[in-house]
Amino acid sequence: xxxxxxxxxxxxxxxxxxxxxxxxxxQRSGLIRExxxxxxxxxxxxxxxxxxxxxxxAKKRLGITLCVLHFxxxxxxxxxxxxxxxxxxxxxxxxxxxxSATAAVRAIAKSDKTNLEATARRxxxxxxxxxxxxxxxxxxAVAHTADDQAETVLAHIxxxxxxxxxxxxxxQVEKIVxxxxxxxxxxxxxxxxxxxxxxxxxxxxRDTAKMRARIRKKLIPLLKKEFxxxxxxxxxxxxxxxxxxxxxxxxxxxxxxxxxxxxxxxGARIRIADLxxxxxxxxxxxxxxxxxxxxxxxxxLVRLIVTRVKNARVKVEKDKSAGGEFSAxxxxxxxxxxxxxxxxxxxxxxxxxxxxxHRKALVFCxxxxxxxxxxxxxxxxxxLADADIVRVPELGCVFRFTVIDWHPQRGETRLxxxxxxxxxxxxxxxxxxxxxxxxxxxxGHTKPExxxxxxxxxxxxxxxxxxxxVVVSGKSGDDLAWSRSFGASAKFAAHDGTKxxxxxxxxxxx
Numbered sequence: 001x002x003x004x005x006x007x008x009x010x011x012x013x014x015x016x017x018x019x020x021x022x023x024x025x026x027q028r029s030g031l032i033r034e035x036x037x038x039x040x041x042x043x044x045x046x047x048x049x050x051x052x053x054x055x056x057x058a059k060k061r062l063g064i065t066l067c068v069l070h071f072x073x074x075x076x077x078x079x080x081x082x083x084x085x086x087x088x089x090x091x092x093x094x095x096x097x098x099x100s101a102t103a104a105v106r107a108i109a110k111s112d113k114t115n116l117e118a119t120a121r122r123x124x125x126x127x128x129x130x131x132x133x134x135x136x137x138x139x140x141a142v143a144h145t146a147d148d149q150a151e152t153v154l155a156h157i158x159x160x161x162x163x164x165x166x167x168x169x170x171x172q173v174e175k176i177v178x179x180x181x182x183x184x185x186x187x188x189x190x191x192x193x194x195x196x197x198x199x200x201x202x203x204x205x206r207d208t209a210k211m212r213a214r215i216r217k218k219l220i221p222l223l224k225k226e227f228x229x230x231x232x233x234x235x236x237x238x239x240x241x242x243x244x245x246x247x248x249x250x251x252x253x254x255x256x257x258x259x260x261x262x263x264x265x266x267g268a269r270i271r272i273a274d275l276x277x278x279x280x281x282x283x284x285x286x287x288x289x290x291x292x293x294x295x296x297x298x299x300x301l302v303r304l305i306v307t308r309v310k311n312a313r314v315k316v317e318k319d320k321s322a323g324g325e326f327s328a329x330x331x332x333x334x335x336x337x338x339x340x341x342x343x344x345x346x347x348x349x350x351x352x353x354x355x356x357x358h359r360k361a362l363v364f365c366x367x368x369x370x371x372x373x374x375x376x377x378x379x380x381x382x383x384l385a386d387a388d389i390v391r392v393p394e395l396g397c398v399f400r401f402t403v404i405d406w407h408p409q410r411g412e413t414r415l416x417x418x419x420x421x422x423x424x425x426x427x428x429x430x431x432x433x434x435x436x437x438x439x440x441x442x443x444g445h446t447k448p449e450x451x452x453x454x455x456x457x458x459x460x461x462x463x464x465x466x467x468x469x470v471v472v473s474g475k476s477g478d479d480l481a482w483s484r485s486f487g488a489s490a491k492f493a494a495h496d497g498t499k500x501x502x503x504x505x506x507x508x509x510x
Contacts, residue, residue: 019054019191021183026062031177034063036138039099039131041069041124042090044083044200047143049090050188051180053197055141056094067097069131069140071124073105075116076204083200099135101127125176132175144169144178147185150235151215158211162299162328163249166242168235184232253300261305263312264463265375267365268305272338275301275362299331309364310351326350338362358461375467378432384422384502390431395467396509399431406494406501418443418487422500425481425492426474434468440480441490454486471504 026032040055042048052068059066068091072084084100091098109119128140149168156165171178180188192199208214223231260274275298306326326349334355337347346356348367356363377394381401388401403422439448455465471482473492481492482504488494494501 019057025182026058026179029171029179031172031179032062032064032139032141036062036064037067037136038064039067039069039128039135039137039140041071041128041140041142042087043070043143043202044086045143045202046189046192046199047145047148047180047185049197049199050191051141051143052090052094053192053195055179056096067091067099067135067137069128070098070100071127072100072102073120073124074102075105075120076202079203083202086200097135099131101130103127128176138175139177140175141177141179143180145180145183145185145188146232146236147216147220149181149239150220150232151212153235153239154215154219155212158215159325160327160329162303162331163242163246163296164303165328166239167246168239168242170243182236249296249300250304253297253304256297256301257304257308261301261308262464263308264363264365265466267309267312267363267463269358269361269363269461269463270301270305271361272357273360275338276335298335299328302331302334305364306349306351306353309353309366334362358463359459361461361463363461363463376433377467378430381429381431382427384429391509392431392469393509394433395469397469398507398509399469400503400505400507402503402505404501404503406498418482419494419498419501419503420481420488420492421494421498422502423498424473425502426479428475429481430472430477431469432472434465434470434483438470438478438480440470440483440486442486443488443490443493445490448480448489451480451483458485460485469506 032038038055040048040052042052052066055062055064055066068087070084070087072080074080076083084102088098088100103123105120105123106116108123109116112119131137132140152168153166156168159165169178169181171181205213206217208217220231228234256274260270262269277298303326330349333347334349337345337355337357341347341357343357343359346354348354349364352367354365354367356365375394377392379390379392381388381390384401384403390399390401391397392399404419406419434451436452438451440451440454441448442454451468451470455468460468469484470480473479473481479491480489482488484506
């Protein structure tokens, strides 16, 4: 008996140490707070089972309530069903609520033409989000470990990752928390064995035809044996430092995103001058050497634009995945397109996206949106009081028509740069989107020209022209009195004899 006790002592010590380490990690990170209602994602594998047991043991001390979540991907037939029954029994054993869902992941991925693993992940996390909403959960704990972090970082390096990829798995993303990122799989299995707790094995995790399994079974053991025994810890440390630096760059890039990116139907547009650092005619290597911080922001800005376009696509097509991995190589290709690409040239991107160069701008869009969709509208204005407002939701804008006494209030022209002569206008006025064939006589010109030609001269690309506002005088429908950017036409512009002026100001719709 004494001999048996002696053998068990190291396991008991390891178990106590592991519990203390988990509690310490939770308290330091603020991942879980007193009073949290938590869902624990349990697949049935060793890591998630250990996470559940650790949280059950600590729930009174932490002041939290728990429930168990399980998603059946139906990828392994009867084995997957057995996993679900195992997890349900585990929840009953610990008297915890159990919530599960099932989806034919393979069929959905085939229908959507998306990657199987990406589809499984999307559906699983959609289920977690649904549970959080329906059961009022504050957090959902998933069982990613230090080994998962190391595998992820290595996979990103091999794929050709930038700083974001080196950050690996984040400890918290919205309601998803990962309390075991500092804990190894070996420690978790020791913990389970010490508690005589079984778990389920997923045979597909041993399939070395998949890169992730090869990293786990071949690359990491080789690195441990031949190069660095603490490779897993070092990669975890690298990911932590990368996330800190990444957060700063992300903040700076977000500021530039808001100031320089224009969302358009089906995508986003940015001027190349706003994307690239100074001396954009130099080679990429030269720019990286001279302006490393600005080159870094350019790449980050590209990633943010792609993410925003993908998210907009998913929001519109709720049953589709925006899928596809956007790597550092893709970032570099986009920047090369901005620097050396010809007008009209394009570059396909993962997730059914495309970036196209239009004159001095890049347009990011879904491939289905490579031709701008129409945003046609038409609003009649029968008369003007002292001030009138026309809302144009198609553009997200408000147009303010203000009647002024021309001579005493010339200061009002600072708002638009141009003023219409009220006496020359014929009602009703029409505020509408431009049409092919529209002609406009700009101030300083003696005869009207096609508006399309003026667009070309001013470098206004086809994406910017979508829904371009003009004001038409009279019932004919083709006598343009005003246009965005060009102001009043020569025929209707205020002059020395003008007594009543009309100022048109375009503002964002709040």
